Amino acid sequence: QDLGRDLDDSPILHVFASIGSNAARSSGPPSRTAGGSHLAEVVLDLAPIEDRPGWTSNRIASRWRELTGPVTDAVDLQFNADSFSAGDPISLQIRGRDVEELKRAALHLRQELAQFPGVLDLSDSFRAGKQELQLNIKPEAKSLGLTLTDLARQVRQAFYGEEAQRIQRGTDDVRVMVRYPKAERESLGNLENMRIRSPNGTEVPFSAVASVIQGNSYSSINRENQQRVVSVRGDIDRSVMAPEALIPAIQQIICQDASSFSSVDNSCRNDLFPGVRYRLGGEQLERSKVTSSLGKNVLLALLIIFALLAVPLKSYLQPLIIMSVIPFGAVGAIVGHYIMGWNLIFFSLLGIIALSGVVVNASLVLVDFINRQRADGVPLFDAVTNAGVVRFRPIILTSVTTFVGLIPLMTNEDPETFMFIPMAISLAFGVLFSTVITLFLVPSLYLMQNDYLKFIGLGANHTEASNAPLTAAAVNLTADGSAPIKA
Structure with a gap:
């Protein structure tokens, strides 16, 4: 209300x-x-x-x-x-054989996680059932031939009843149950005062052969690979802390010894509770699977980008020059997160991956302009210099407009769009940072490429072939006595 x-x-x-x-x-x-x-x-x-x-x-x-x-x-x-969602922001599995040790480990983990800011609604899968009376048989009962099954059956007969017969009344069956009167079934004292029949027919007091403990049972016990499993779950206020930022702290709590970590199932153990193993799960486990899959797909995407650049450029080195700015875009994304006060999270990685296909644009423009200049007979150094001067304004304007266009999303305070803010930060700062690097890196690498080709005996031939028609024309005109044409 x-x-x-x-x-x-x-x-x-x-x-x-x-x-x-x-x-x-x-x-x-x-x-x-x-x-x-x-x-x-x-x-x-x-x-x-x-x-x-x-x-x-x-x-x-x-x-x-x-x-x-x-x-x-x-x-x-x-x-x-x-x-x-993919799962709980905080989700860990605790596996072991001893239920009490699992319970203590789950309680300890909840207490440790509760100390971090932004952690909410911590719970575990231990669910205590209703209160019950737990019967324990004494050693004296065994000498009389009584077992725990005999004891439980007689207590059930006394308090719940045993069906003696059924009476047909019309279409209904009426069960006739034999049990203690209601007045003798309402207190623990009635249980302790009842008498137990031994196999030979003698009756002994209940207190002489059994003891009663009042407690709670477990409503359910989950198992995985024949081991009991307890799940500890929680939520995180993302305006205070990102789930990814909590992972190192969780690993430090559950994996005191790094050698106990198993990369096969992301589990480990510590010395505080040696009989249990901890395993990260939930949202983090799902994201780790997605991240692993993304890593393979990113390599495939980079290979495709290389192929798409190599075919029109007819070169294996120039695509590498163009793609060399991709790592600097990732550096810019990381710096941007630091400037904006955000932690690197899964969506930041998605932004960096998208950035890989964007930052190559400026490099491609520079390399293409240099190639066109050289095809027109412009000397290498002049072609590189002209590319930086002529393409400076469009490259800078393109990057700045991209950055400005992402500012509204980066500064948005709506929690519903929080997941997109890290992606926008990665794209905006990655493009801006890589553009500045591109203006210096790409021309330098292009010149280094030419020196390398000359060193292996390919660069000089390429240069002479490019300028051959213009040089021949100059020689012929000079031989005829005409004014020479400067290439």
């Missing part, structure tokens, strides 16, 4: 609540909680973003979290704003 008053109720279309189980709903994100009488879920169906200006889903979740505050006796409380 408080949240509705803050939002003026307009952004909220529907409110769905379930207590005890997950009722099916036709729309909205799938439930993140398992069924159970001790669980509850409230889901808000929001209006489209254009109908709730200023109220993004993350902001609504944050405001809801503030208004709710701590809930007394709540074991787990989560506020999720993303309907569909």
Whole structure:
């Protein structure tokens, strides 16, 4: 209700609540909680973003979290704003055989992660069930021939009942259950005072053969590769910290010994809980898979760029000169993140990859102009100098206009577009930085290429062949006594 008053109720279309189980709903994100009488879920169906200006889903979740505050006796409380994602921003799996050690390791990990700013809604997959009485058989019972199964069966018969017969009443079967009277089934004292039958028919007091411990069972125990698995999950306020910036800290917590890290499944162990292994998962695992796939595709893209440049230029060295600015574009992207105060994240990498196909434009313009000048008979050094002078203005204007066009996206404060800001920073600063480098690097490399070709015996022949027609014309005209033509 408080949240509705803050939002003026307009952004909220529907409110769905379930207590005890997950009722099916036709729309909205799938439930993140398992069924159970001790669980509850409230889901808000929001209006489209254009109908709730200023109220993004993350902001609504944050405001809801503030208004709710701590809930007394709540074991787990989560506020999720993303309907569909690659996984939780923080997700780790803890695997082992000892349930108690897994529980302690999960608690320790949650306590360590809670110390980082921006970390929210930490939880683990340990779900305590309802309170129960756990029966433990004493050694004295074994001498009487009693087993834990015998003990459990007799306690069940006394308090739940044993079916004695069924009576047909019309179309219904009525079960007749034999058990203790209701007054003798309402306290723990009744259990401790009951008598247990031994296999030989004698009856002994319950307290003589068994003990009772009051506790909670686990509602579910997940397994993977025959090992128990506990998942620790959490959310991150991206306006405070990027998920990628937390990974080194998490690895330092879970991998005290770097030699224990396994690159096969991204898992490791530490000395604090030697019986368990930690494994990064969720959003980070999915992104690492995507990053690995991107690495292969980037190499293929660079190879295609090289081929597209080599065919029209008819050279294997000039495409390398043109593509030499790509690493400097990546440097510019990194510097841009530092200037803007952003951490390098996955979307920054996507921007750098897109940058690879953009920064070669200025280099291509310079190399093409130099080639045209040389084809017209201009000396090499003059051709390189003319390229820098003539193409300086269009190259600078193109880069500056690209940078200015990306400024609105880089300075946008809407959380819904936060993921695009690192991409814009990579593109804007990468283009700007690489352009400045291009004006100095490409001419220098072109001259070095010519020296290299001369060194291996190819450059001189190429130069003579390019200027041969003009030189011959000059000689012939001079021999006839006409005015010489200067090449």
